[in-house]
Amino acid sequence: MNWRGHVLFALLLTFVSALACQTLHLSTLWEYLWAIPIIVFGALFPDIDIETSKAQRIVNFLVIVVALAYSFTTPAAFLNGGWRFALEILGAYFIVVYIFKPSHRGITHTLFSAFVFSAFVYLVFNLSYACYGLIAYISHLIADSHLRFLPKIRRK
Numbered sequence: 001m002n003w004r005g006h007v008l009f010a011l012l013l014t015f016v017s018a019l020a021c022q023t024l025h026l027s028t029l030w031e032y033l034w035a036i037p038i039i040v041f042g043a044l045f046p047d048i049d050i051e052t053s054k055a056q057r058i059v060n061f062l063v064i065v066v067a068l069a070y071s072f073t074t075p076a077a078f079l080n081g082g083w084r085f086a087l088e089i090l091g092a093y094f095i096v097v098y099i100f101k102p103s104h105r106g107i108t109h110t111l112f113s114a115f116v117f118s119a120f121v122y123l124v125f126n127l128s129y130a131c132y133g134l135i136a137y138i139s140h141l142i143a144d145s146h147l148r149f150l151p152k153i154r155r156k
């Protein structure tokens with residue numbers, strides 16, 4: 001599945017599950033719309049292990065935007081350590097992607113990573129964004145038919 005397919009499938013699955021759990025009302029529709037960048041992020045994040053993939057470029061861009069947006073909520077927040085938070089996120093992300101270079105369909109294509117991802121979203125945002133993130137991430141694994149908890153250990 002290409003990146004468009006992953007994004008569409010994630011949007012569909014998060015929307016349907018929000019309806020099914022009756023968490024989506026007119027009042028929370030706005031929250032769903034705000035969660036779309038996180039849903040797109042979660043749907044594409046597993047493919048950062050494909051070098052120069054469109055998914056990797058979109059995620060690189062979103063990481064920078066989210067890190068800056070979060071630390072720039074107010075000028076005071078930025079001065080009170082927001083800049084450090086942005087640098088930490090960017091540093092951690094680019095070290096993982098460009099120095100550790102996860103193998104394709106390895107650690108990023110696991111339920112373990114899906115939970116780590118949504119825990120991170122929970123810490124930065126809130127529980128409902130974390131749920132959307134988790135469903136979006138798992139939708140990627142379902143679409144790849146690659147549902148496992150931890151990566152297989154490869155013997156060379």
Ligand SMILES: [Zn+2]
Pocket residue numbers: 046047109140144
């Ligand atoms: Zn994938």
